[in-house]
Amino acid sequence: FVPVFIEKMLSSLKQFPASFYKTILEKSSGNPFLIQEIIKTLYDKQILYFENYDWEINLDLFGHFEFENNITQLILKKLNSFSNAEIAYLKLIAVINKEFNLTFLSYFLEKVAAANFFFHLNDEFLTKNTPSDLLIKLIDHCREKQLMEENLAKGKGFYLLHDKINEYLYRQIEPENLQQLHLLCAQTIEELYSEELSEKVFLLAYHYNQTEEWNKIFFYNELAFQKALDRYAYSEAGTYIRHIVDLKLEKKLFDPAFLHLIIRMSRLLNTMGDISLSLKYLQQALKIARDLNLDELLMELNLEVGTGYYLLNDTFTSLQYYNSALKLAEEKNKEIDIPTPYTLIGSAYYFKFELEKAEYYFSKAIQYTHKDALDDLLPLCGLRSWVYSTFGDFEMARRDIETIEANLDNISNPLMLSSLYHFCSLYYSWSGADVMKSLDYSHMSYDYATRSNAAVLQYSSLYSRMSAYFLLSEWEQCEATFEQALSISKKTEVNIGIQNFWSLMALIHLYQQNFDKAHELAQYYLSKKDTIENEQNILSFMLVESVYYYHQGDLEQSTQILDEALRMYEENHIAPLGIFFLMFKGHLLSKQNHFYESQNIKNQLQDFFSERKSLLFLKNKYQDLIQLTENAIQNSQQQKSKDSRENTLKEKIQLANIIKTSQMISSILDIEQLLEIIVEKTLEITGAERGALLLRNLD
Structure with a gap:
């Protein structure tokens, strides 16, 4: 970056x-503003100079040059040439905090x-x-000192360079x-842009947030929140809605509308992965609802x-709260006729297996969902x-998946699309x-989740x-995906x-034989299966x-685990895993010659x-x-058999050599000849390595 920047400069x-x-x-x-200032200073001091149609650098002077890396000092140097009046006008520009034009600045100045x-x-x-005369002179001065520039591309006026x-x-x-x-400044925006305020809500929220105009703060932050949502800018949306909630909590401005606002915010925080913060606000809302006797909101x-x-994987606590909600409905003799409760309870029961x-609660949720309400209906089809x-x-x-696929073109919300492609992906793989379609859909799900900064959906995809x-x-890809998921979870x-x-x-x-x-x-x-609520995972680990124990040769232990898994399968009818247990049971029976049972x-x-x-x-x-x-197993047995044969053969050869050597030694009387024979036969008996050591010691 730096060489290219200097080349262009x-x-x-x-x-x-x-x-x-x-x-x-x-x-x-790496700050472009500072790079520009440093190069200009080097040129002014003739450390960087143009000579013989080329740029040169005096490396000796450059090595002793004292750099001013504090950008504030550079700014102060530039501002020293401005009058007090000009500095005052620049402060007004700093309050605006964004691009401005002469009309706006003049109107603001008059206010x-x-x-x-x-x-x-x-x-x-x-x-x-x-x-206008004052400001034109100011702008010219700023541009001369390279503090301000005109935005020609957008045609929106001027802006401070850094x-x-x-x-x-x-x-x-x-x-x-x-x-x-x-x-x-906020009032100037409202008066000058009264016909296009919807485009100025972020600026208005910013300016009113620095005041104590509470109604305006709530009004514009609500508009900014909604506009950020419409743009799928969920992080920014969270900032605006939290500001409203925090202020109302501080000032104790409690009513049903406020509690609904907390619910909207909690859903957004959950999507962004900030679940503990969401629960913190919801617990405060619960207390307020109890104090105000708002049973329906409770x-x-x-x-x-x-x-x-449920998102924290605490299904037990999750179901306690869900059941409290159903109990409240029963006490009021009221059938809950909205899909949300049934959806959430159905999800909890699914992960509890x-x-x-x-299936009952998902179908109940679909029953209370209008067929044209695709944002509600399609996720329910996916869950079921x-x-x-x-x-x-x-x-x-x-x-259910065909219902989703038939309506994908009618959905524009990236969060919804991420969920729907995830549902479809799992169907096509399971x-x-x-x-291959499953793989493509999973990538699409992840891409949509990433665009929305939705950690929960990135993780699930x-x-x-x-x-x-x-x-x-594709084992390497499996492991890479697994590590990526763990990273998001952490x-x-x-x-x-x-x-x-x-x-x-x-x-x-x-499958990798590890x-x-x-x-x-x-x-x-x-070892801690009591904490695993999803029985499908328990069955997978039992598989x-x-x-493993069959591979180890422990048929009794393998069969014992298998029989327990089959008992669980018969209770829950988890067909995909049950198929394996039945196939493996038949295989083990066949290996034990129980052909009738097999x-x-x-x-x-x-x-x-x-x-x-x-x-x-x-x-x-x-x-x-x-x-x-x-x-x-066969490879392991063959290797053991091979090792055994090699050891037997080696022992036989060594024994034969020992007998021959003993007979030979007993017939030799010459000591030197005897030593040579001992060394030679040692090589034969114990291997070349030990024989080489003996030869070295003889030398």
Whole structure:
């Protein structure tokens, strides 16, 4: 950057020593304004000079040059040439804080003069000095000193060249004058741009936030919040809504509208991954709702708190709050006829792996969702498709996914699109219908989440990506995706479904024949399986352990784990994993010559696949794992057999050599000849390395 910047500044392709660029970078911290000032100073002092049609540098003088790396000092030097009146006008420009034009600045100047509190600006002064004349001279002076520039590209007027210039001038304003100046600036915007205020809401929110005009603060921050949301600028939206909430909490301005505002803010904070902060505000809202006896809002707030704990992977606490909300509804003899509560409760039951309840609540939510309300309906279809897929009912899952895909073009919200592509991706990988499409959808989900800075959705989309890579046997990509997901989880507070990643990683280790690594992961999580609420993950870890112990030759332990897993499968009907357990059970029975029992399981599987042909792809995937395990066992046995044969042969050869050597030694009387024979036979018996050592000692 620095060499290119200097080339453009000097209009020359001259290459200076690397040490020159390095020093400029260090002294300027890469700040273009400082680089420009340093180069100008070097030229003024003839350290950098133009000679014989080329630029040169006096390296000796450059080495002793005292750099002024404090940008404030450079600004002060430039401002020394300005009069007190000009400095006062520049302070007004610093209050504006953005690009300005002469019309705006003149109008602002007149407002300040009419207020008669700042510098010598008053009506009498302006009758003698036309504002436009004063300001034109000021702008010319600023441009001469390279403090200000005109924005020709946008045609919007002028701007100070560096934020530090603005900051320095702003800090010079007396604190008692700042509030009034910001108020006058905001009023100037309102009067001059009354027909286009919607384009000025961010500026108005900024200026009113420096005042005590509370109604204006709430009004413009609300508009700025909504406008930021419309632009999908969620971080900025969070700043505006938090400012309103914090002020109202401070001033105890509590009413139902305020509590609804906290709910909106909490959802935004959750999306951005700031879940603990969201819960902090929601708990305050709960207290306010109780104090004001707002039962309906209490119900809604309990649901929102439950969602926060659900995102923190605390399903037990989450369901407590959800059930409190339902209890409040029952006490009021009221059927909750909005989809949100059922959606949240269904999600909690899904991750708790109470699948029938999850399907019931998702279907209930769909029942209360208007068919044209796509932002509500489509995510519900996605959630319910997860339940159907877990049951192995991919036909029902496909119907929900087709509903989503048919409406993707009608959705513009990147957050919604990220979620929808995630749902679709998981269906296409779990069902095996189109794994490449699953991979493409997972990338689209991640891209939309990244555009919106939505950590929760970035994180979840990586699971669908990892699932696709797993089915494609792209192990390196699986591990890279896994590490990326862990990184997001550590940076944010998003932990929901973290064990999904770990259980899939354990399976990946199995397929890579890293049996010890797979066992280490499974053993760790099964040692605390009471804390794992998702039974699918428990079953995945049990699958790993059953295969591991079989590979180790411990058939009894493998069978014991397998039987326990089959019992759990029969209770919960988690079809995709149940297929493996049945296949592996049949395989183990066959290995133990229990052919009748093995055939019964094969018949059971055949009937199952005839009913659900969509699950046949899993049969091949699991058969690969069983075959890989058998290959690994066979390779291990062959290696042991080879090592055993080699050791036996070696022992036989050594014994024969020892006998021959003993016979030979007993027949030799010459000591020198005897020593030579001993060395020679030692080489034969114990190997060349030990024989070489003996020869060296003889020398």
